Amino acid sequence: MIEASGLGKAFGDVQALADVDLSASEGTVLGLLGPNGAGKTTAVRILTTLLKPDTGSARVAGHDVVRDATELRADIGLAGQYAAVDENLTGEENLTMVGRLYHLGRAAARNRSAELLGRFDLEDASGRLVKTYSGGMRRRLDLAAALVIRPAVVFLDEPTTGLDPRSRLALWETIEDLVAEGTTVLLTTQYLDEADRLADRIAVLDHGGVIAEGTSDELKGQVGGERLEVRLEDREDCEKAVAVLAELGSERPAFEDDVVRAPIADRRGTIAEAVRRLDAADVGIDDIALRRPTLDDVFLSLTGHAAEEEETEEA
């Protein structure tokens, strides 16, 4: 449903996107993961016809993003981080307006609006001006506006940025329902847990290029398997601890900030065995846990910096 190859876009001297390939098959979620300024929004803008690429080409729902822009727009929905809804209209008026701009008839637009307000739990607020809505309600309305024509492909540009945890979870569930109905979704996010939960495949973007691509598990596989992490009571014990855990782990453990990290091959019985051996060696344990690598680790190992710390503006 989404096929892009060699996409590039520069703004003056800034190369916002360079030689980006993306693909998503029908009914799946493609996650674009990256920090601010990585080029996620630029990619979405090209795929939704808001921006023309300098290089490369892309097809969405069978339409070329440059040549068939008008036809393409009739098959997609876009919801963004800004919750692009009109504050001076009611929720109902917003959705009806969008329906009419998709050229549904007056009655059809109204019916669809009522249907979506019900589905997104905005029925009670449908007659209220959007400026009285909470952030979560606005995002839901924004998402509803993207779904007015039951689009084949939906683009969600950082749909949960700035939402409280409860609204975020609710929006995730809505997106999951949408995908279950067969909609293809392209989701950008700077939250690793969001990509982990929602995306079938993830493309990691940094400085305008795709630096890794695969399923969440494949990406995690790239940074290795599970690790045993032991926080020591006394850092003086570190050499003893490393020696003990080296016998348990598959590689030599690393020690940093009072924590010994030992890659392990098989998790069964590992914690109990580690506790027994450390105890026997008279090493005090403050905390001990098995940890699967997260997308944070993936990001850190791929880019050398954390995903959510960079403060540069999105291009």
Add this chain to the structure above:
Amino acid sequence: MTALGDVLVLAQRNLRRIPRNPDLLISFTVQPVMFVLLFVYVFGGAISTPGLDYVDFLMPGIIVQTMAFGGFVTAIGLSEDLSKGLIDRFRSLPMSRGAVLAGRTLADVGTNVVSLIVMLTVGIIAGFSFSTSVLDVTAGIFLMLLFGYAFSWVFAWVGLTASSSEAAQAIGFIAVFPLTFASSAFVPPDTMPSWLQAFADANPITTVVDAARHLFVGTPAGTDVFFAFVWTIGITVVFATLAIAKYRSAISK
């Protein structure tokens, strides 16, 4: 026809906002009324307009000024739509490309009609009367609305160019206020110092005001009516072109 439909849907959206924002509603109704009353009763006695009651002299001028300012909602609205991402939403829809700007400026015609009715009502209560034929009055009202429409495009360009809606509003006021006062709108230019009189005589606002005065109260106008339409259409063409170009590039960021 779908393009016209899109324009009407958006014009309706823009008009709905007005009664829901009391400050906007005030600027279209109370503000022109206040201006009419202040000028008629405060300055009116001090300004001499030979051969005309001041209220008859004033009304065409103050209507032109109000029409010139009528488009500021377009500046604020477009600026907000840009910053809030609504323009992106509109551009991702399979709608007519020009509908956003056309819907804005068309909505301004609606609000200008409201302002015009309110002002004429107050003016008539304060002693104003038309002294020309129905045809002339109709032509005058048409010129006023057309002139307001031309300035809506000026404000559309300002709204798309300014960095924020506050800046758009400030730029609009700073540009339009002196332009309307340094004209024949409120006082006869021959009472001004000669350098200002030269400016006022060359000012297109003077041409439009003199045309309106001719069409409403029958003062001599020479070629002013013809040139008022030329100026109005010229401003519309130039600023519509600028605004449309700006609209295309403003979102291609």
